[in-house]
Amino acid sequence: MSTHSSRRSFLKHAAAGFSTLASSRLARAQATAEPPPRALQNERAVSEPVGIEVNARAIPNFEPRDRARTRFGSLDYRSGLVLTSPYRGFGGLSGIRLDARGERFLAVSDQGGWFTGRIRYSGRNMAGLDDVTAAPLLGAEGRPITEKRLWWDSEAIARDGNVVYVGLERVNQILRYDFSKGGMAARGEAIAVPAGVRKLPSNKGLEALVVVPKDGDKGKDQNMPLAGSLIAFSERGLDADGNLTAFLIGGPTPGQFSVRRIEKYDISDAVLLPSGELLILERKFSWFTGVNIRIRAIPLKSIAPGALVDGPALFVADLGQEIDNMEGIDAHVTPDGETVLTLISDDNFSMLQRTLLLQFTLTE
Numbered sequence: 001m002s003t004h005s006s007r008r009s010f011l012k013h014a015a016a017g018f019s020t021l022a023s024s025r026l027a028r029a030q031a032t033a034e035p036p037p038r039a040l041q042n043e044r045a046v047s048e049p050v051g052i053e054v055n056a057r058a059i060p061n062f063e064p065r066d067r068a069r070t071r072f073g074s075l076d077y078r079s080g081l082v083l084t085s086p087y088r089g090f091g092g093l094s095g096i097r098l099d100a101r102g103e104r105f106l107a108v109s110d111q112g113g114w115f116t117g118r119i120r121y122s123g124r125n126m127a128g129l130d131d132v133t134a135a136p137l138l139g140a141e142g143r144p145i146t147e148k149r150l151w152w153d154s155e156a157i158a159r160d161g162n163v164v165y166v167g168l169e170r171v172n173q174i175l176r177y178d179f180s181k182g183g184m185a186a187r188g189e190a191i192a193v194p195a196g197v198r199k200l201p202s203n204k205g206l207e208a209l210v211v212v213p214k215d216g217d218k219g220k221d222q223n224m225p226l227a228g229s230l231i232a233f234s235e236r237g238l239d240a241d242g243n244l245t246a247f248l249i250g251g252p253t254p255g256q257f258s259v260r261r262i263e264k265y266d267i268s269d270a271v272l273l274p275s276g277e278l279l280i281l282e283r284k285f286s287w288f289t290g291v292n293i294r295i296r297a298i299p300l301k302s303i304a305p306g307a308l309v310d311g312p313a314l315f316v317a318d319l320g321q322e323i324d325n326m327e328g329i330d331a332h333v334t335p336d337g338e339t340v341l342t343l344i345s346d347d348n349f350s351m352l353q354r355t356l357l358l359q360f361t362l363t364e
Contacts, residue, residue: 001097012187012215013054014158019056020044020131021216021282022205024028030068035156037054037134039137048135048136049134049135049184049185050133050134050135051085051131051132051133051212052085052087052089052090052133052134052353053085053087053132054083054084054085054087054128054129054132055083055084055085055128056082056083056126056128056129056357057081057082057084058079058080058081058125058127058146059079059080059081059082059322059356059358060079061322062077062317062321062322063082063320063321063322064321064322064356065079065320067336071363072266072315072321072360073291073295073313073314073316074299074314074315074317074362074363074364075295075314075315075341075360075361075362075363076359076360076361076363077128077323077359077360078125078126078340078359078360078361079124079125079127079358079359080126080322080356080357080358080359081128081129081356081357081358082354082355082356083355083356083357084355085132085165087134088211089109089111089113089134090134090355091109091326091346091347091348091349091355092109092110092111092113092116092322092346092347092348092349093107093108093109093328093342093345093346093347093355094108094109094117094154094155094156094157094269094327094328094342094362095107095155095156095157095208095209095269095327095328096108096328096329096330096342096345097157097158097159097164097330098159098322098330098332098342099332100332100333101332102119102334102340102342103118103119103121103177104116104117104118104119105117105118105119106157106159106164107157107328107344107353108137108154108155108156108166109145109154110152110153110154110155110169110327110346111152111153111154111155112134112136112137112145112146112151112152112154113134113135113136114134114135114136114137114146114184115127115132115133115134116132116133116135117130117131117132118130118131119134119177119357124334126174126357126359129335129357130354135185135353137154137166137175138185138186138188139151139175139187139188139190139358140187140188140189140190141187142187145168145175145188146319147170149204150170150171151167151170151171152170153169153170153171154166154167154168154169154206155167155168155169155206155207155235155327156206156209156233156269157209157328158167158209158210158211158230158292159211160211160213161205162178162179162180163176163177163178163179163211164177164179164186165177165191165209165211165230166209167206167207167208167209167232168190168206168216169202169203169204169205169235170202170203170205171202172188172193172194172196172197172198172199172202172205172206173190173197174191174197174206174209174230174232174249175189175190175191176188176189176191177189178243178329179223183320187292191249191250193232194247194249194254194255194256196245196247196256197232197247198239200237200245201234201236201237202233202236204234204236204237204266205234205235205237206232206234206237207234207267207268207269207271208231208232208233208234208267208268208269208280208281209230209231209232209233209270209334210230210231210233210270210271210272210278211229211230211231211272212224212225212226212227212228212229212231212251212272212300213227213228214228214354215225224272224276224300225303226248226251226252226253226300226303227251227252227277227300228250228251228252229248229249229250229251229252229253230248230249230250230251230335231246231247231248231249231270231303232246232249233246233259233267233268233270233280234246234267235268236266236267237265238261239258239310241258242261243258243259243260243261243308244258244259244260244261244266244314245257245258245259246258246259248303250304253304253305253306253319254300254305255304255306255310256305256306257296257303257306257307257346258307258308258309259280259308259309259310260289260308260309260310262310263284264286265282265283265284265294266282266283266284266285267280267281267291268282268283268326268327268328269281269284269327269329270280270329271329271331271341272300272329273331273339273362274301274333274339276301277292277297277298277299277300277302277311278296278297278299279295279296279297279298279309279314279329279331279341280295280296280297280311281293281295281326281327281328281329281343282294282296283292283325283327290318290319291316291318291319291323291324291325292316292317292318293316293317293318293323293326294313294315294316294317295313295314295315295329295341296310296311296312296313296314297311297312297314298310298311299311313339314362314364315360318345322356322358323345323348323356323358324342324345324346324347324353324354324355324356325345325346325348325353325359326344326345326356327344327345327346328343328344328345328346329341329342329343329344330342330360338361338362339361339362340359340360340361340362341357341359341360342358342359343357343359343360344356344357344358
């Protein structure tokens with residue numbers, strides 16, 4: 001079957017797949033003592049560190065309907081990969097963080113697992129993944145967090161040097177890992193979170209985390225606004241006006257603020273650029289338009305306790321382009337000074353969905 005025919009087949013079934021996913025998530029949200037999903041009850045479950053094989057197929061064009069097109073809003077398409085693996089635990093990727101070169105990565109699966117490895121490039125294009133290792137997220141006792149009821153839905157990741165924060169959506173808690181103490185074998189300690197975080201919806205809770213560095217970024221002399229804060233975003237925790245709730249944890253001005261909700265998009269991840277802009281990755285599903293994603297830019301200086309923040313859309317895409325359930329975003333700056341955004345998708349371990357790794361240059 002040709003790539004274009006495969007794409008048409010995917011588009012034909014995607015709405016049904018996402019509808020099934022939405023129904024499944026709704027059912028899970030209504031259960032308060034549910035067991036982990038089947039993937040954590042069989043060989044898919046990550047039980048110890050293991051090297052795995054990950055295969056990659058190139059996505060030469062982001063827009064199958066117009067292969068000459070590379071510009072999409074404020075982004076210029078660089079390259080993309082469809083990732084598959086014979087390892088049954090590979091998938092469900094909900095967040096990713098890259099090193100300063102955009103090569104080494106740390107990703108988190110929404111079923112309680114780490115994935116680490118290296119992106120291999122051919123010129124400026126991604127060509128594959130090397131040295132990939134999977135490992136379980138450990139709790140304070142040194143046991144996989146999936147052994148605790150409802151502690152398997154790890155949806156958000158942020159990194160501050162050797163310290164990694166992971167947000168657990170279903171229980172709305174944040175674990176802190178010190179990677180200087182064993183890397184992926186480090187134990188996670190729950191940090192104190194505002195009362196509002198614990199009150200978020202079980203299945204629309206913590207979805208994105210961002211650390212504001214204490215000492216500026218990329219050698220800048222002046223600290224960023226909110227330096228030392230951990231910013232936590234809900235997927236669809238709504239305030240009294242129907243806007244998306246978010247939290248400043250630690251830092252100079254802890255508190256709660258809101259992100260204006262537009263066109264029923266939900267937040268799936270966020271990343272802080274060296275420029276001081278916060279990019280929010282959003283998505284939505286409807287019967288009329290299928291799956292849509294969007295990236296908005298929010299000035300970091302506009303965020304404060306009690307604030308309602310907003311910003312322009314830099315990028316919008318739908319199932320006519322090469323997207324899926326995009327849940328992770330990160331950024332790095334090339335030696336030439338280009339800001340590159342990396343997006344990853346959560347396939348929900350569904351045959352109808354794909355694990356995509358996409359890269360774009362931010363042009364404006």
